[in-house]
Amino acid sequence: MAKIVVDVMLKPEILDPQGQAVGAALPRLGFTFATSVRQGKRFEIEIEGEATPAILAEVSKAAETLLANPVIESFNVSVEN
Amino acid sequence: MKIGVVTFPGSLDDRDAARAVRAVGAEAIALWHGDSDLHGVDAVILPGGFSYGDYLRCGAISRFAPVMSSIIEKAKSGMPLLGICNGFQVLCESHLLPGALTRNHALHFLCSDQTLKIENNSTAWTSDYEIGQEIVIPLKNGEGSFQCDDGTLARLEGEGLVVARYVGENPNGSRNLIAGITNARGNIVGLMPHPEHAIDPLTGPSAGGLGFFTSIMSQLVSK
Numbered sequence: 001m002a003k004i005v006v007d008v009m010l011k012p013e014i015l016d017p018q019g020q021a022v023g024a025a026l027p028r029l030g031f032t033f034a035t036s037v038r039q040g041k042r043f044e045i046e047i048e049g050e051a052t053p054a055i056l057a058e059v060s061k062a063a064e065t066l067l068a069n070p071v072i073e074s075f076n077v078s079v080e081n
Numbered sequence: 082m083k084i085g086v087v088t089f090p091g092s093l094d095d096r097d098a099a100r101a102v103r104a105v106g107a108e109a110i111a112l113w114h115g116d117s118d119l120h121g122v123d124a125v126i127l128p129g130g131f132s133y134g135d136y137l138r139c140g141a142i143s144r145f146a147p148v149m150s151s152i153i154e155k156a157k158s159g160m161p162l163l164g165i166c167n168g169f170q171v172l173c174e175s176h177l178l179p180g181a182l183t184r185n186h187a188l189h190f191l192c193s194d195q196t197l198k199i200e201n202n203s204t205a206w207t208s209d210y211e212i213g214q215e216i217v218i219p220l221k222n223g224e225g226s227f228q229c230d231d232g233t234l235a236r237l238e239g240e241g242l243v244v245a246r247y248v249g250e251n252p253n254g255s256r257n258l259i260a261g262i263t264n265a266r267g268n269i270v271g272l273m274p275h276p277e278h279a280i281d282p283l284t285g286p287s288a289g290g291l292g293f294f295t296s297i298m299s300q301l302v303s304k
Contacts, residue, residue: 015254
């Protein structure tokens with residue numbers, strides 16, 4: 001069994017009001033380290049057997065079709081051990 | 082004339098859309114998300130609401146409903162299709178219209194009467210308006226900020242594909258105050274505010290939204 005992770009982020013040029021709200025809340029709590037916060041989504045997908053290149057290609061296709069909207073979002077597929 | 086109104090799980094405004102259809106003398110046909118049969122309708126409305134709970138992204142799952150495959154095919158060959166609010170989000174997710182609708186810039190869910198300026202009256206859904214005409218109809222959304230890349234924005238503006246624009250302060254952060262757009266053929270229109278809630282001054286802020294429905298009737302009758 002393998003776990004495949006798909007991270008989805010808004011493209012840099014797309015306004016992220018949720019990330020901005022989180023970024024504005026941090027200093028109110030005394031956390032002053034952040035110059036910018038952007039919020040994304042993480043999908044953890046479990047599969048039977050190994051994460052072969054063929055399966056990763058299929059996951060990328062699924063990410064492009066459903067998990068992310070390529071008009072506003074970019075995504076990254078990785079395998080977690 | 083038969084105008085279909087789709088009900089997805091989580092649709093809210095299908096009844097008002099059907100009422101608006103009947104108000105202009107057309108027959109409203111209820112279309113179910115799980116049924117790919119369009120029952121011979123001449124046009125389709127995708128209503129507002131929170132289809133499939135707006136899970137993942139607004140409209141992202143509805144786009145793959147069985148009824149949508151038939152609607153996308155017919156719309157590509159010219160069938161008039163209006164997406165209101167959540168319906169507009171479904172049209173963008175289906176790639177029938179460019180761009181995407183994202184979270185309102187101030188994060189608040191909006192519910193207010195909004196003034197719009199009609200900018201294109203050559204679509205199937207806006208022919209009864211005058212260019213520059215201002216109407217007041219309800220705006221209610223959490224994710225109504227129209228976003229697209231610079232190239233798409235230039236194309237929408239250059240080809241006159243902006244159907245309606247917000248008047249006054251930008252309510253949700255939409256680029257260029259865009260409230261609604263159309264495709265090059267003018268049969269597909271997506272609009273964030275709700276004309277179906279403004280067909281009668283008794284129940285809405287005005288009857289300013291009725292023109293969308295009289296327009297499609299004129300269009301279908303003249304065929």
